[in-house]
Amino acid sequence: MAYFYDIVHGGFYCDAVHGPRTVLVRDPDWTPSDGQTLADGPLIEQANPDCTLPPANDLVVLSEDAYRVLLDGQSHGKRIVVHDGAPTLADPPPPTAEQIAARLRAQRDTLLAPVTDALQRHVLQTTYAQPTTLTDAEASALATYAQALRDVPQQPDFPHTVVWPDAPAPTDTIPATPEA
Structure with missing residues (x-):
């Protein structure tokens, strides 16, 4: 052969x-x-x-x-x-800044999805006078966290340096923030 x-x-x-x-x-x-x-x-x-x-x-x-x-x-x-x-x-070439940025955005989106779901559930529960899963203070903290996640790509040295926002107190709805 x-x-x-x-x-x-x-x-x-x-x-x-x-x-x-x-x-x-x-x-x-x-x-x-x-x-x-x-x-x-x-x-x-x-x-x-x-x-x-x-x-x-x-x-x-x-x-x-x-x-x-x-x-x-x-x-x-x-x-x-x-x-x-x-x-x-x-050895493969190092990833480009665009590839790093895409990976970080995907990571951000993974973190953001359950937070967005929890916030939407809270809004619907509040709108339709249902018992809420989150308190208003927890929902506010999650909303602040969600905005900080959305703002990650606007950080000055993105994608070379990223400072991940701290997640609010642990709940069953959000995963842990990755290490920087």
Whole structure:
């Protein structure tokens, strides 16, 4: 079994899966002589019509060990880069400010969702004169906390430095604030 890495498009290939480039077939031009059958004919090598390997110039042959090292490195967050015509492992680039900001906003939204739900429940309970889950003071504290969460992206050094607001006294409705 042969392993390959496509240095043009990236990705691994294996001839056991994608088919070998050539196959051995009986020579169609051979004629049997006395006592011979077509099965006795010589084998010749020809292109395999079922081969789905990329062009040979795009591929680097890998040993099974090299293949496994690259695959293992990739599964642990490394990138495969081509250096001097061969695939090697490299650390991924650090996240961009936009990626960090998106992750922090998602984290903020996760914190905000249960608070918003609790506040909406409180408003509906109050509007329809139902018993309330929160006191007015708890609802006010949650509203202040929710606004502080919404304001996180407006902090001066966002997304490089974030100061998470302190959650009000623990309730069953809000998760803990992450460490900065």
